[in-house]
Amino acid sequence: MIYKDNWCWSLITGSSLIIVWYLSIYLFELPRYFLPAPHEIFHALICEKKLLFDAFFQTLIPAVSGLVVSSILGALISLMLSLSGLIRKTLFPWVLLLQLVPIIVLTPIIAIWLGHGFLSIATITFLISFFPIVANTTHGLISTDKILVELLKTYRVSKFQEMFYLRIPYALPFYLTGLKISASLAMIGALTGELFVGSASGAKGLGYLIIIFRAQNKIPELFATAFIACLIGLIFVGIVCLINWLMLRKWHDSFR
Amino acid sequence: MSLVQLYSIAKNFDENRSVLTDINFELNEHEIVSIIGPSGCGKTTLLKIIAGLVKQTSGEVILNKDEISFVFQDAALLPWLTVRKNIELPLTLAKFDENQIDLTVSELLELVNLSDVSNYYPWQLSGGMKMRVSIARSLTKSPQIMLLDEPFGSLDVMTRNKLNEDFLRLHEKQKWSAFFVTHSITEAVFLSSRIVVLAKKPATFVKVINVNLPFQRTEKLREQPEYLKLVAEVSHELRISNNDI
Numbered sequence: 438m439i440y441k442d443n444w445c446w447s448l449i450t451g452s453s454l455i456i457v458w459y460l461s462i463y464l465f466e467l468p469r470y471f472l473p474a475p476h477e478i479f480h481a482l483i484c485e486k487k488l489l490f491d492a493f494f495q496t497l498i499p500a501v502s503g504l505v506v507s508s509i510l511g512a513l514i515s516l517m518l519s520l521s522g523l524i525r526k527t528l529f530p531w532v533l534l535l536q537l538v539p540i541i542v543l544t545p546i547i548a549i550w551l552g553h554g555f556l557s558i559a560t561i562t563f564l565i566s567f568f569p570i571v572a573n574t575t576h577g578l579i580s581t582d583k584i585l586v587e588l589l590k591t592y593r594v595s596k597f598q599e600m601f602y603l604r605i606p607y608a609l610p611f612y613l614t615g616l617k618i619s620a621s622l623a624m625i626g627a628l629t630g631e632l633f634v635g636s637a638s639g640a641k642g643l644g645y646l647i648i649i650f651r652a653q654n655k656i657p658e659l660f661a662t663a664f665i666a667c668l669i670g671l672i673f674v675g676i677v678c679l680i681n682w683l684m685l686r687k688w689h690d691s692f693r
Numbered sequence: 694m695s696l697v698q699l700y701s702i703a704k705n706f707d708e709n710r711s712v713l714t715d716i717n718f719e720l721n722e723h724e725i726v727s728i729i730g731p732s733g734c735g736k737t738t739l740l741k742i743i744a745g746l747v748k749q750t751s752g753e754v755i756l757n758k759d760e761i762s763f764v765f766q767d768a769a770l771l772p773w774l775t776v777r778k779n780i781e782l783p784l785t786l787a788k789f790d791e792n793q794i795d796l797t798v799s800e801l802l803e804l805v806n807l808s809d810v811s812n813y814y815p816w817q818l819s820g821g822m823k824m825r826v827s828i829a830r831s832l833t834k835s836p837q838i839m840l841l842d843e844p845f846g847s848l849d850v851m852t853r854n855k856l857n858e859d860f861l862r863l864h865e866k867q868k869w870s871a872f873f874v875t876h877s878i879t880e881a882v883f884l885s886s887r888i889v890v891l892a893k894k895p896a897t898f899v900k901v902i903n904v905n906l907p908f909q910r911t912e913k914l915r916e917q918p919e920y921l922k923l924v925a926e927v928s929h930e931l932r933i934s935n936n937d938i
Contacts, residue, residue, distance in 0.1 A: 584769045587746055591763040592786050602786065606773045688773045688814045 473657040478664065481657035488646065489665050495642035497669055499555050500627035503562025504673065507619050510563070511570030512612060518571070519578035519604065529575075536568040540629055548634040555640070558630030565626035566619035570612065577611025578604050610689055613681045620673035624666055643669075695719040695757060696838050696870050697743060702752035703895075704738055711895035712738050716752070718889065718898060720838070725864060725871045727881035729927065730891030731935050736874040737766075739896075740840045743872065758837035762869075766843045768823035770815040770830075777802070777811040780830045787834065801829040804863065821852035825859070832867065839871035846876060854912065857883050861910055878931065882923045883910060890927070892934040899934045902927055 455475055461467060462474055469477070482489065514532065518525050544561060551557045581604050589599050631644020643666050650659040686692045702716035712735040720726055728736050741747040743754055744763050770779050780801055784794045802808045805825040815823060824844055831839060845853045857880060864871070875881050881888045882904055890900040904923060906914065914920050 582769075584765050584767055585771065587741075588763070588765065588769045589786075590746055591744055591761070592783050594786050598786055602782070603771070606771070609773075688816065690816070693816065 470654065470656050473660055477657040478660040481655070481661040482664065485658055485661060488641075489661060492641055492643045492646045492662070493665050493669065495640055496624075496627050496631060496644065496666070499558035499630065499642075500562055500623045500669060500673070502555075502559040503626055504566055504620060504623040506559070506563045507567040507570055507623070508616055511567045511615070511619070512574060514567075514571050515574035515578055515608075515612075516600070518575045525575070525579075532568070532571055535564065540565055540626070541633070544629065544633040553634050557634045558627055558640075558642075561630035561634075562623050562626035565629070566622045569618035569622070570615035573615030573618075574608050574612040577608030581607045610685055610691070613677065613684065617674060617677045617681070620677045621670055623673055624670040627669075628666060694722050696722060697757070697872070698753075698755040699743070700753040700755070702739070702742060702754065703750050704735065704742065704747070705750045713742075713749075714895040714897050716896075716898055718901075720870050720872060722870055723864075723868050724886040725873055725884050727873045727875055727885040727888045728891060729875060729878065729881050729888055729931060730896060731893050731931075732876070734891050734893045734935075735896040736891060737842050740842050740872060740874055744840050756838065760834055760836045761838045761840065762831035762834070762836035764827055764831045764839065764841040764844045766846055768815070768820075768827040770823055770826055772815050775812050775814055776807055776818070776826050779815070779826055780833060782830060783833045797833055801832055804832075804866070805829045805859070819852075820848050821856060824848065824856060828860070828863070832863065835867070836869055839869050839873075841871060841873045843874050843876060845880065853877075853880065854915075858911065860884060878924050878927045879915070882906075882920060882927060883914065888927055890930045890934050900930045902930065 458472075458475060462472060473481075518529060518532075540561060543564065544557075547557050547560050547564075551560055585603055585607070586599070589603055594602070627642070628644050628647070631640065631642045632647065643662055646662045647659065650656075650662060682692075697718075697720040699716050699718045702713055703711070704713040705711045716739065718726075728739065730736055738747055740763070742749045743756075744761060746763075771782065774782065777798055780798050781794050784797060789797075799808070802811050805828060807822065807825055807829065810818065810822065815826070818826065827844065845856050848856065861884065873881070873884055875884075885904050888902045888904060889898050890902070891897065892899045902923070906920060906923070
């Protein structure tokens with residue numbers, strides 16, 4: 438039955454929200470600068486498509502770069518942390534501390550160190566998105582089923598074999614969960630970077646458009662920019678979900 | 694010839710917690726010895742000491758053969774590997790030649806009647822099938838000594854009885870020796886040439902019962918008076934050795 442499909446439910450809730458949106462505007466007589474109607478946002482999307490399209494790619498590149506570096510470095514840091522309790526006790530508090538420092542405080546410092554441009558934005562994206570990968574993957578690597586660890590010990594395997602044949606595949610679902618969270622954070626990181634350091638460099642990403650549209654009081658265009666930013670986030674999460682499906686669908690409990 | 698010799702094995706987890714004390718025993722060629730005792734008495738710990746997974750506090754374990762295999766209570770299959778890949782695992786880890794791996798695994802799959810499901814993942818198997826994969830995996834390197842920790846404990850009676858017969862069939866073909874930990878008296882009598890009864894806290898071997906039943910054992914044996922008499926004897930020994938339970 439069609440109503441059993443997930444997309445069908447999403448479509449129903451989406452359509453209901455648009456109806457509620459229109460009703461709110463007309464019933465409460467909300468001014469356009471407060472909440473533009475969906476068709477006005479769509480109109481802004483069409484009118485500013487060139488600007489938005491360019492900004493989309495300007496933001497996409499540092500966001501992807503930061504996320505890719507997060508996914509690689511995050512996995513490597515997790516592998517290192519899982520090697521011994523001593524390494525975890527020594528390094529994990531500092532990794533956590535880095536995550537706890539508000540990114541807005543770090544942003545100007547990063548701009549001083551790395552300049553006002555791509556590198557700073559990608560670094561901010563990395564800093565905001567690497568922690569979920571590290572926390573999840575490390576947890577997966579160190580919580581491997583004890584019986585499976587003992588099983589491999591009876592085969593007298595090396596540490597490397599234990600890691601390669603057991604701990605890494607066991608931690609894979611944990612890594613992918615972390616990556617899913619990071620993918621949704623990467624867009625926030627890239628936008629924060631652009632808002633605070635990117636605009637000065639002349640990079641005209643979505644962050645720059647937010648500043649411009651806000652200054653010009655172009656509210657439908659501002660909503661259109663938010664829509665495009667959401668789209669990037671959705672693409673990221675969608676790609677991670679696809680990887681998740683490709684790698685786990687045959688054996689993992691989450692697909693049954 | 695003794696394959697495993699245990700001399701005065703003792704294990705304390707801390708000063709106040711002695712699990713095993715003064716265990717002396719010899720496992721001979723081609724025999725299956727069941728170890729039976731109450732829950733938590735240290736049966737698994739003893740098997741792990743023999744396998745080298747746990748270090749004994751005192752005493753000595755002498756193994757006269759190198760190739761040991763351990764079968765866990767849980768089938769302990771890697772969920773991301775197919776049945777075939779799970780069975781291959783010990784050979785892959787030992788870097789065996791691929792042709793040899795293929796040949797050995799195909800033979801084992803036939804031996805445990807799982808050729809049809811070789812590409813299935815563990816979640817697609819029943820409890821009994823999982824255990825058969827686990828046993829097939831333990832046989833890949835032609836072990837001389839098998840250590841089995843309640844391998845059929847979580848299965849229903851019908852499946853368990855069937856696997857008991859399969860187990861004896863494999864033993865007859867491959868002639869390994871085994872320590873078989875179980876809670877089931879009937880299973881112990883059906884499978885073993887000797888049964889060792891453990892007393893509780895700290896556990897020690899209190900009685901060794903010889904099972905003088907015919908070598909060829911089938912389901913019909915379970916109705917024979919000599920089998921039932923042995924079941925009663927083991928049950929009695931277990932009760933008087935652990936009169937606090």
